[in-house]
Amino acid sequence: MVRGAVATASLVHTPVQTRTQKMTCQDTLSSPSTPHRIQLRSDSANEVKKTLKQPVAKPKRKLNNNHIETKNSDNHKLTEYFPVRRSVRKVSKTVLEEKQRSLEDAVRNDMEDGLKVKVFEGKGRGVVAAKKFQRGDFVVEYKGDLIDMTEAKIREEKYAQDNNAGCYMYYFKHNNQQYCVDATAESGKLGRLVNHSRNGNLLTRTLSIDNKPRLVLIAKDSIEEGDELLYDYGDRSKESLKHHPWLAY
Amino acid sequence: MFEARLINSVTFKKVLDAIKDLLNEASFDCSEAGIQLQAMDNSHVSLVSLALRSDGFDKYRCDRNLTMGMNLASMSKIFRCSSNDDTVTIKAQDDADTVTFMFESKKQEKISDYEMKLMNLDQEHLGIPDTDFSCVIRMPAGEFARIVRDLSQFGESIVISCTKEGVKFSTSGDIGSANVKLAQTSSFEKEEEAVIIEMQEPVTLTFACQYLNSFTKATPLANQVQLSMSDNVPLVVEYQIPDLGHLRYYLAPKIEEDEN
Structure with a gap:
């Protein structure tokens, strides 16, 4: 290596020549010969010492950290024994908050994934699962017009005159106030097409988005692909049963 | 709002002296239950775990959980300004980027306030299992x-x-x-x-x-x-x-x- 460097030094001029000068300088350091040279050497030796000292001094300043680190090559680390729980540490409260947030996002984005409309003989349209749902998963929103009770009464009377109107009014309580979601109007939304069963696989849940109550259907159990989605309309009134006897089942 | 008052500020001083050798900075996790600190030294060979119960303080209030990253050398400097029989009150707002240490002398004739900047520390927490030791x-x-x-x-x-x-x-x-x-x-x-x-x-x-x-x-x-x-x-x-x-x-x- 060194020989190669010297050889190139004879070919190339200035830059490498300085290097060879330095080398001779160090040579004189290691083998002093004449008093004449000693003078020169002590001078350059000081310089060499200075340059040597600087890098030594730096780690000293960091002693606290570096010192320990070098010594510890023969020490086990605690991370070998205890698992690191960086920020993945979640209290049950944050888990709950996250769930709520994902639910809200699903409603905001009008999610209707993994659902299929199917026509059932005898009861008309229904919705079946096109994918698996886990218990507690958001399935679909029961979307319609959010109306108050007075408006609901007016509409109810109007729909009662029309035998083909069907049953699309869902009454619920949110923060101690009675509301109704009216999905009678054909909207292309799937929530309104989910059929009734007293032992369905969905639950209704209300949540507040931008201070407006929304009605969502949540998986009550895990739901397999192809299962029909059903939930309890909750209406047991005599009047309703007269018009829709299937509500009893 | 967070507020913790300890009549014997010297106890806190001793705690600080006990951990500042190993740690340059640390996060104090404050909750209703008290103050906790868990941190490894730089080499990850040792770990400090401190728990101060809220009922051990003379007054303790923590409305929201908060984590205060503090430089322990700076904190130590502040506590060196206090006398051993001073009462210390540690105060912070919920989303504050500073913490205040207030020292009151025994006869209440001298009150000193020190406000210290907090740090954002991304520290690793270790899950320490319960062990039955031999x-x-x-x-x-x-x-x-x-x-x-x-x-x-x-x-x-x-x-x-x-x-x-x-x-x-x-x-x-x-x-x-x-x-x-x-x-x-x-x-x-x-x-x-x-x-x-x-x-x-x-x-x-x-x-x-x-x-x-x-x-x-x-x-x-x-x-x-x-x-x-x-x-x-x-x-x-x-x-x-x-x-x-x-x-x-x-x-x-x-x-x-x-x-x-």
Whole structure:
């Protein structure tokens, strides 16, 4: 290596020549010969010492950290024994908050994934699962017009005159106030097409988005692909049963 | 809003002295239950775990959980400005980027406020499992500090071996070797001076002196220290802070020669 460097030094001029000068300088350091040279050497030796000292001094300043680190090559680390729980540490409260947030996002984005409309003989349209749902998963929103009770009464009377109107009014309580979601109007939304069963696989849940109550259907159990989605309309009134006897089942 | 008041500010000072050797900065996690701190030293060989219960404070209020990253050297500077018999009140707003230390002198004639900038520390938390230790040694904290100090003159590591008969601390180095044996005390007259060993199985482990020495900075906090050991598990050195909580140090053992 060194020989190669010297050889190139004879070919190339200035830059490498300085290097060879330095080398001779160090040579004189290691083998002093004449008093004449000693003078020169002590001078350059000081310089060499200075340059040597600087890098030594730096780690000293960091002693606290570096010192320990070098010594510890023969020490086990605690991370070998205890698992690191960086920020993945979640209290049950944050888990709950996250769930709520994902639910809200699903409603905001009008999610209707993994659902299929199917026509059932005898009861008309229904919705079946096109994918698996886990218990507690958001399935679909029961979307319609959010109306108050007075408006609901007016509409109810109007729909009662029309035998083909069907049953699309869902009454619920949110923060101690009675509301109704009216999905009678054909909207292309799937929530309104989910059929009734007293032992369905969905639950209704209300949540507040931008201070407006929304009605969502949540998986009550895990739901397999192809299962029909059903939930309890909750209406047991005599009047309703007269018009829709299937509500009893 | 967070507010914690401690009549004996010297206790907090001692806690600080006990951890600032190992840690440059640390996050104080405050909740309704109290103040907690968990942090490893830079080399990840040792860990400090501090718990101060809220009921140990003379006044404690924590409306929302908050984490305050503090530079311990700066904090130490602030506490050095206080007298031992001062009352300290630590205050922070919920989303504040500063913390205030207020010291009141005993006769209330002098009140000093120090506001310190908080740091955002991204620190790793370790999940420490509950362990049934093979050996649990309780001994006077001062004695432990003395043994560690003495032995670290001779070698870089200390072998702690615990048997039915007692506990032995030993080291060896260039000049020779040193052994200190402690027998279990038979009389229980002075609880503070007792050496009590609870042993399921004998254990021998090797630890670096340097860390043990840092741990003994907590000696002024408690009369007794508890060492818990099991094979292939970090050592736990625990100091009880009277009426307030505890300070625990965890130390990973040295790699034995035959392990390589």
